[in-house]
Amino acid sequence: MNIIVSILSYILISFFLISYDEVERIDIDRADLIQSDTLLYPNSKHREQSKLIYQLLTKYHYKKLNVNDSLSEKILEKYIKSLDPSREYFYQSDITYFNQYQSQMDDYVISGYLEPAYEIFTVYHERVKNRIDFVFSLLENEPNFSIDEDFTFDRKNSQWFKNDIEMDNYWRKKIKNSVLNLKILGKEWVSNKETLDKRYKRFQKTISQFNSEDVFEIFINSYTELYDPHTNYFSPVNADKFEINMSKTFEGIxxxxxxxxxxxxxxxxxxxxxxxxxxxxxxxxxxxxVGQGDDGDFEDIIGWRLDDVVTKIKGKKGSVVRLLVQKKESQIDDYPDTVRLVRDRVDVVDEDATFEVIPFMDENRTYNIGMIKIPSFYINFEEAQRGVQDYKSVTRDVRRCIDSLKNLSVDGIIIDLRNNGGGSLQEAIDLTGLFIETGPVVQIKSSSGRIEIEKDFDKRIHYDGPLLVLNNSFTASSSEIFSGALKDYNRGLIVGESTFGKGTVQNLLDLERFFPKTDLKLGQLKITLAKYYRVNGGSTQKIGVEPHIEFPNIYDRDIYTENSRINALEWDKIREITYVDINYINKPLIDHLNSKFIKNVENDSSFINYMSFVNETKKSRENKTISLNYDTRLKEKKENDSKNKSLDTSVKLSEIFPVKEESLLNKIKNDIYLRESVKLFVQMLSFKES
Known part of the structure; x- marks a missing residue:
């Protein structure tokens, strides 16, 4: 990790002598820009920020980009996509006009000449205002839902509209679909009209509140995110919001x-x-x-500014808030979920690692399997730096969990890393050290090509018994380092889904530090400086850690994981380093368990139902159009509701899971992956014993 500290120190030394007051000013003739009563302009600090960000990324980002016309075209394309991702505001004629800048955008970033970016935003602003006015005109009359026509709701890859006829027809169908979604929920036209009228008035207000800082942030991120999706600029306002969000305590959800x-x-x-x-x-x-209490009406918050939404959702401890939620995997016509939450004091600390014992019956023998749930790789940095002897960390908590499970004489331990987004790299290294004697855990390669090997130096093995790690697609970052190390050492069986695939290292830079003679706030730049590699030389980037036994995945990796992120750094491999293969997991065992798993799935009705649900969900994602006929949509909704009710992944557990605690029984009943993990664990133990 010293490699990251060295890079940051060098960056600061290299740029510290820059004076904001000394940099050149650029005067632009704005006579040719589109006239508007809301025309926004860049100010001088944005020009200097643009130049600085270009220099920082060019010199220090892990990925090296060639600054040329090809890059320029990508900046323009990304900027347009950031403004109008669904291609529902701009016309083809607008795009043709913008293309006059497609070979110059890189030069504009380098020089700080930002007027073309603001001109494009002005066109966007005008187009949005025109569309909102058109929506208000549509709401004067109730749509006819007896007509058979379809609406193409996914326009990301469609052609730009050529004229008003095409644009108006799309928006007519878009609003008709919005009304139909409300109508299917049982609401009348007067109520639906009022809901949409308020929604677009809020959207109108939001758009009118965009300022010069907002435009610069959108534009410059169209450049930074060409390096990778984790390299971002935060405007001063958003940087401050980030600090507020990281405050220690608040009351909310x-x-x-x-x-x-x-x-x-x-x-x-x-x-x-x-x-x-x-x-x-x-x-x-x-x-x-958002609805207040158990009986309050839901307020439609589409189009609201984030600050206003947060105000509605936050509230006094013990009070109830209800959210209408469209799940990320849902389709446009899916009925939204109602989520009831009781507000509470929220301490911005990570939940502790916890353990449970799961009994499992197999051939008249009861196995006791310990399960440790690790929500993140947490550490109390402040206490650690102050030298507090028993500072809080995930490694210390897991060690205590292991001690408790040993005292209960469990037959083995499952580490549940599902939805673990990562955390401290050092904790990932230390946690790995609980299960291996000593040795390398991860390699870190900087943008200069320097490779640093991070090792576990503690020769003590805290647990040397049977081990299984359960991952899913949202197991990310430091948790992937831990999983990857245990897999490389053949220390434990890895089951579940391939992990998220985030194998990069970022650091946050305050841009004010590079302009010591100014009092202006200049925001922050999050920059990717290095990349993680496993001890076998393979990166965790994009492909993640692949399991020995793979479970079916409802989430498409091309949609939800790092693999789906545009400009994500590619997977690659460096040299393998020397480490001791523990060889607890081997090919005969993996082949045996894969065969057992296939039989488990074939003979488990709940898993068969789940597989059918997974396949239906993935198939439905391929459909980009939807009917605007009320009877057709109502029929489809009833069919979908019927399918969802018939989906039952729970089973009668009393015979194979002799669990007394009702809460644990319900957890096992409703967690098909946990059940299969326990079965595989017991089958692994049986194979080892035979």
Whole structure:
């Protein structure tokens, strides 16, 4: 990790002598820009920020980009896509006009000449205002839902509209679909009209509140994110919001939110909070409505500014808030979920690692399997730096869990890393050290090509018994380092899904530090400086850690994981380093367990139902059109509701899981992956004993 500290120190030394007051000013003739009463302009600090960001990324980012016309075209394309991702505001004629800049955008970033970017935003702003006015005209009359016509709701790869006729027809169908979604929920036209009128008035207000800082942030990120999706600029306002979000305590639901232009989405579910305990919210879910208490009407929040949404969702400890949520995997016509949460005090700390004992009957023998749930790789940095002897960390907590499980004489331990988004790299190394004698855990390669090997130096093995690690697609970052190391050492069986695939290292730079003579706030740059590699030389980037036994995955890796992120750094391999193969897991065992797993699935009705659900869900994602006929949609909704009710992944457990605690029994009953993991564990033990 010293490699990252060295890079940051060098960056600061290299740029510290830059003076904001000394950099050149650029005067632009704005006579040719589009006239508008809301025309926004860049100011001088944005020009200097642009130049600085270019220099920082060019010199220090892990990925080296050639600054040329090809890059320029990508900047323009990304900027347009950031403004209009669904291609529902710009015309083809607008795109043709913007293309006059396609070979110059890189030069504009380098020189700080930002007027073309602001001109493009002005066109966008005008187009949005025109569309909102058109929506208000559509709401004067109730749509006719007896007509058989379809609406193509996914336009990401469609052609740009050529004229008003095409644009108006699309928006007529879009609003008709919005009304139909409300009508299917049982609401009348007067109510639906009022809901949409309020929604687009809020959207109108949101658009009118965009300022010069907002435009610069959108544009410059169209450049930074060409390096990789984790390299981002935060405007001073958003940087401050980030600091507020990281404050230690507040009262609410325990979720961080983010906003695209229209929707509020879940960015992070904070361990231990009401949202986390409910198990009903996930990253990527859209919040479309908020209701206060158990009886309050839902307020439609589509188009609201994020600050206003947060104000509605936060509240006094013990009070109830209800959210209308469109799940990230749902289709446009799916009925939104209602999530009831009781607000609570939320401490911005990670939930502790916890353990349970799961009994399992197999051939008249009861196995006791310990399970340790690790929500993140947490550590109390402040206490550790102060030298507090028993500072809090995931490694210390897991060690205590292992001691407790040893005292209970368990037959083996499952480490549940599902939805573990990572955390401290050092904790990933230390935690690995509980299960191996000593040796390398991860390699870190900097942008200069320097490779640093991080090792576990503690020769003590805290647990040397049978081990299984359960992952899913949202097991990410440091948890992938831990999983990858245990797989490389053949220390434990890895089951579940391939992990998320985030194998890069970022650091946050305050841009004010590079302009010591100014009092202006200049925001922050998050920059990718290095990349993780396993001890076998393979990166965890994009492909993640592949399991020995793979479970079916409802989430498409091309949609939800690092593999889906545009410009994500590619997987590659460096040299393998020397390490001791523990060889607890070997090919004969893996082949045996894969064969057993296939039989388990074939003979388990709940798994068969689940597989059918997975296949139906993936198939439905391929459909990009939807009927606007009320009777057709109502029939489809009833059929989907019937399918969802028939989906039962629970089983009668009393014979194979002799569990007395009702809460644990319900957990096993409703967690098909956990059940299969326990079965595989017992089959692994039986194979080892035979």
């Amino acid at each position: 325990g979720a961080r939110l983010q906003q695209d232009i229209e929707y509020t989405t879940i960015y992070q579910v904070m361990p231990g909070g009401p949202a986390y305990r409910s198990k009903e919210l996930e990253k990527g879910d859209k919040v479309i409505g």
